[in-house]
Amino acid sequence: MSKLWKTMCRVCGTRPLAMPRVDYCFTCWPGGPVTPPPCLRCGSRSHYYASGLCAYCHPSAIPPVDSCRNCLAWGATRHLTWLCKGCTSWCRKYDLSGPCRVCGHACVLDRDSVCRLCRKQAALVRGARAHATLEETNRNGQQLFVADLFSGHGPPKSSRARPDAEYLELLTPAAYRQEMLFEMPRTLRHRGMHGLAQDADPRLAAAVEVFTKERAARYNWGRETTWKVRTGINILLGFQDTPGVAITASDVAVLSEVNLPIQRVVEVLGDAGMLEDDRVPAVTAWLERQLTGLPDAISDEVLVWFRIMLEGSTKTPRQRPRTATTIKLYMRWMLPALTAWAQAGRASLREISVQDVKDVLPDDPLRRDQMGQALRSLFRLLKARRIVFRNPISQVKTDKPSPGTPMPLNPDDIKEALSSPDPARALVTALIAFHGLTSLQLQHLQLNDIRDGRLTLGGRWIPLAEPVRRRLSNYLNYRTLHWPETANPHLFVHFRTANNDGHVGYRWIFLLLGPKLNTRSLRADRYLDEARATGGDTRRLTDLFGLSFQAAQRYTDTITAPPKPSSGTQGP
Numbered sequence: 001m002s003k004l005w006k007t008m009c010r011v012c013g014t015r016p017l018a019m020p021r022v023d024y025c026f027t028c029w030p031g032g033p034v035t036p037p038p039c040l041r042c043g044s045r046s047h048y049y050a051s052g053l054c055a056y057c058h059p060s061a062i063p064p065v066d067s068c069r070n071c072l073a074w075g076a077t078r079h080l081t082w083l084c085k086g087c088t089s090w091c092r093k094y095d096l097s098g099p100c101r102v103c104g105h106a107c108v109l110d111r112d113s114v115c116r117l118c119r120k121q122a123a124l125v126r127g128a129r130a131h132a133t134l135e136e137t138n139r140n141g142q143q144l145f146v147a148d149l150f151s152g153h154g155p156p157k158s159s160r161a162r163p164d165a166e167y168l169e170l171l172t173p174a175a176y177r178q179e180m181l182f183e184m185p186r187t188l189r190h191r192g193m194h195g196l197a198q199d200a201d202p203r204l205a206a207a208v209e210v211f212t213k214e215r216a217a218r219y220n221w222g223r224e225t226t227w228k229v230r231t232g233i234n235i236l237l238g239f240q241d242t243p244g245v246a247i248t249a250s251d252v253a254v255l256s257e258v259n260l261p262i263q264r265v266v267e268v269l270g271d272a273g274m275l276e277d278d279r280v281p282a283v284t285a286w287l288e289r290q291l292t293g294l295p296d297a298i299s300d301e302v303l304v305w306f307r308i309m310l311e312g313s314t315k316t317p318r319q320r321p322r323t324a325t326t327i328k329l330y331m332r333w334m335l336p337a338l339t340a341w342a343q344a345g346r347a348s349l350r351e352i353s354v355q356d357v358k359d360v361l362p363d364d365p366l367r368r369d370q371m372g373q374a375l376r377s378l379f380r381l382l383k384a385r386r387i388v389f390r391n392p393i394s395q396v397k398t399d400k401p402s403p404g405t406p407m408p409l410n411p412d413d414i415k416e417a418l419s420s421p422d423p424a425r426a427l428v429t430a431l432i433a434f435h436g437l438t439s440l441q442l443q444h445l446q447l448n449d450i451r452d453g454r455l456t457l458g459g460r461w462i463p464l465a466e467p468v469r470r471r472l473s474n475y476l477n478y479r480t481l482h483w484p485e486t487a488n489p490h491l492f493v494h495f496r497t498a499n500n501d502g503h504v505g506y507r508w509i510f511l512l513l514g515p516k517l518n519t520r521s522l523r524a525d526r527y528l529d530e531a532r533a534t535g536g537d538t539r540r541l542t543d544l545f546g547l548s549f550q551a552a553q554r555y556t557d558t559i560t561a562p563p564k565p566s567s568g569t570q571g572p
Contacts, residue, residue, distance in 0.1 A: 016050045068147055070107045071117045075147030084147035090116050102134050103142065117142055120150075180241055186254040188235070199238030208233050211271040215264075219499045220485035225261065229268060232260040236269075246276040267500065283310070283324040290331055294338055297348040301387055302338070305378050306331075308385075317384050333367075334374035336360065349382065354392045361398065372398030406524040406555060413516045414525070418467070423475040424492060425512050430468045432522040436545045439510075439519040443503045445491045458546060524555075531555040 009015050015025035018034070026036040026048060036048035039057055047055040047063065055061040056078065068076040070087040080088055091108045099106050100115035107115050118138050125137040209230065216226045232255045236247050239254075247269055255262050269275035287306055291299040309330070312321035337360040341352060357375065361368050372393065379391040417429040431437045437445075441457060449455060453469060455462040464472065479486075483498040490503045497504060509519065527541060534540045536559035541552035 071115070071120070072105075073145050073147035086148070086150060087116060102138050117144075120145070186239060186251060188254055188257045198234075200234040201237055201240075201243050204244060205234050205237055208237070208268065208272045208274065212268050215268055215271060218487050219501075220483075220487070221264075221499055225264070225499065228260050229264050232262075232265040233268060235260075236265070246274050248276045249279045264500070281310075281324070283327055286328065287331060290335060294342050295347045298338060298342060298346070301349045301382055302378070304385060304387060305381050308381050309377070315384075317380065319381065329370075330374040330377055333370040334378060336362075337371060337375060349379070350388050352388075352392050354395050357392045357396050361396070365399070368398050369400050372396070405558060406528055408528050409517070409521055409525045414522070417513065417517055418471075422512070423471065423478040424494075425514075427468075427471045427475040428492070428509060428512055429517070429522070430465075430471045432519055433526055434465045434468050435462055436523045436526045437519075438523065439506050442492065442509055442519075443490075443506065446489045447491055448489070450491070460546060527552075527555040528558060531559050535559065 009017060009025035009028050010023040011028035012025065015027060018024060018026045018029060018036070024030065024032075027033045037052065038044065039048070039054035040052040041057040042054065044054045044056065049055040049058040049061040053061075055063040056066075063078055065075050065077055066082060067074050068084040068087050069082045070091060071084065073084045073087075076082045076084050083091065087108070090110075094108055094110050096109045096111070096113070097107070098109060098113070100109060100118055101113040102118045103115065105115050105117065107117075109115055110119070114134060118134055121142045122132070122134050122137040124143060125132060212226065212230055212233065215221070216229070221229070232252075235255065236251060237243075239251065240247070249266060252262055252266055252269070255265060266275060270277075284306075287303075291302060294302075306327065308319055309322045309327050310324075313319040337357075340360045341349075341356060344356075346352060346356070361371060375393045376391075379388060379393055382388045383391045414429065414433055418426055418433065420426045420429070428442060431442065435455065437457070445457075449457065450464070450472070453464050455464055479493065483493060486493060486498045488497055488501050490497070490501075492504045492508075494504060494508060496502075513519070513522075527545065527547070530541055530544065531537075536556040538549060538552045538556045541547050541555060542549060545552075
C-alpha cells in the first residue's frame with residue numbers, strides 16, 4: 001500500500017495520486033479539478049499530499065519554503081520547524097511568548113517584550129537615525145527580508161585597527177537597478193540637505209569617505225571644501241532608489257541648487273568606482289541644436305561624420321580625434337550649404353551633385369575656402385563609409401586665399417605686459433614674446449618641463465632667455481606663496497585648478513593678456529622679429545619655433561619680397 005502512495009500522477013507527474021487505485025491527483029482528476037479534503041493534522045486545504053495529510057505534515061513530502069513563523073522572513077523550511085536560523089537561536093535564548101509591545105505580533109519575545117522583527121527594523125533604520133526609539137523606527141511599517149542572509153556588521157577582529165578597510169569591498173556597484181513606478185525630479189529646494197545626508201547608507205558612506213580623505217589630502221582641500229564634498233556625496237547616497245548602485249553624473253547636477261562643488265564630488269565618485277558618466281558632451285548638444293530643421297537623412301549622415309571626427313577612426317581613411325573647437329568651426333562653415341540644399345528639396349546628401357556644390361559656394365575667397373574645407377571633410381568620410389556614392393566636391397576647386405601680411409605689435413603694449421605686477425601675466429607674455437609658445441602649449445606646460453634653465457617642448461630643448469628666467473622665478477615664488485601645498489603638476493594654476501590636477505583654460509590666458517594682446521599676435525610679432533634679425537632665414541625659424549616651411553616663409557617673405565595685399569585674417 002505504501003508503494004501506491006509514492007506513485008505520482010500519470011498526467012502531471014509532480015503530485016501524488018489522490019487515492020489508491022486511481023491514476024490521477026485531485027488537480028488532474030477527469031472533470032476536475034477536485035477540491036482535496038482538509039489535512040487531518042493542521043486542517044489546511046492547500047498542498048494536499050497523501051493519507052489525509054498535506055505536504056507540510058506528511059513525513060514523506062518535500063514541502064515548499066514558507067515564511068518564518070516567528071519573524072515572517074521568507075525562506076524557512078521544515079527541517080528547522082519553520083524557523084529561520086536567526087529565530088532558531090532567538091527561540092533558544094528567549095522563552096517569553098506573547099504579543100510584541102511595539103507591533104503586536106504574537107511570537108517569541110526578548111526580555112523587553114519586543115519581537116525579533118522589530119529589532120531588525122530598528123537596526124535597519126538606525127544607521128541614519130542613531131537616536132531613534134523602537135516605536136519611531138517601526139512607526140511607518142516594517143521591511144520583511146529573506147531568511148538566513150544576515151551577516152555580522154562589525155569588522156573582523158583582525159581589521160579593527162583599520163576600520164575603513166572592510167568598507168572598500170562595498171564599492172562594487174550593484175548590477176541591478178530598481179525600476180520606479182513614477183519618475184520624480186530630483187530637487188533640494190524644498191528639502192533640507194542635512195536630512196538627506198543622514199539618510200545615506202552609513203557603511204557605503206564610510207567606504208566613499210576613504211576616497212574623499214585621500215583626495216582632500218592630495219590636493220590640500222580646506223576643512224570647508226572637504227565638508228561640502230562629503231555632504232554632497234551623502235546627499236546623493238540618501239537619494240538612491242537602489243542602495244549601492246552607481247550614481248549618474250546627471251544626478252550630481254542637483255547639488256548646484258545648494259551650492260555644493262559638483263566637479264569635486266564627481267572626481268571622488270570616479271575614484272571610488274561609483275560614478276556612471278551619462279553626461280552628454282556640450283559639443284553633442286550644440287550639434288543637435290544646429291541640425292534642427294534639416295531632413296532626417298541629412299541629420300543622420302552629418303551625425304556619422306560628427307562621431308568619426310569626435311572619436312577618431314582606425315578604419316581607412318584613418319582619422320585622429322578632433323577637438324570640439326575644430327568640429328564647431330567645420331559645422332559653422334558647412335551649415336549654410338546644408339540649409340540651402342534642404343530648402344532646395346534635397347532629402348539626403350546622396351542626392352548632392354557637383355552643380356549643387358558649385359551653387360552654394362560663396363564668392364568671397366576666404367568663406368569659399370572655409371566651406372570647401374568643411375565639405376571635403378564631410379564627403380570624404382561619408383564616401384569612405386559607403387554612406388554616399390560619390391564625393392561631389394572632389395571636382396570643385398576652392399583655392400586657398402593668400403594670407404595677409406603679418407604686422408608687428410605696438411612695442412609699448414608688449415612692454416606694459418612684460419612689466420605687469422601680476423607675475424602670471426608677465427611670465428605668459430614673456431614665454432610667448434621670447435619663445436613663441438602657443439596657447440595650447442601654455443595650458444599644458446608642466447613644472448618638470450623646465451629644468452636647468454631649459455624648456456622641454458615637443459622633443460625640443462629650448463634655452464630660456466634671461467628675462468624669461470627672472471619672470472619664471474617671480475611666478476614660482478608667487479605660486480608657492482599662494483598655493484604652497486598644491487599637487488597640481490601644471491606650471492600655471494589659479495584658484496579653481498589649485499585643488500585638482502586640471503590645467504588652465506584658454507579663456508584664462510585670454511583674460512590675462514588683456515584686450516590689446518593675444519597669443520596669435522604676440523607669436524606673429526616674435527616671428528617677424530626673428531625673420532628681420534636673421535635676414536629672412538627660413539631654416540632658422542623652423543628650427544627655433546618648430547614651424548613648417550610654408551608657415552615660416554610667410555614671415556620671411558616680408559623681408560625678401562614686397563608685402564602682398566591682405567585678403568584674409570592676420571596671424572599664423
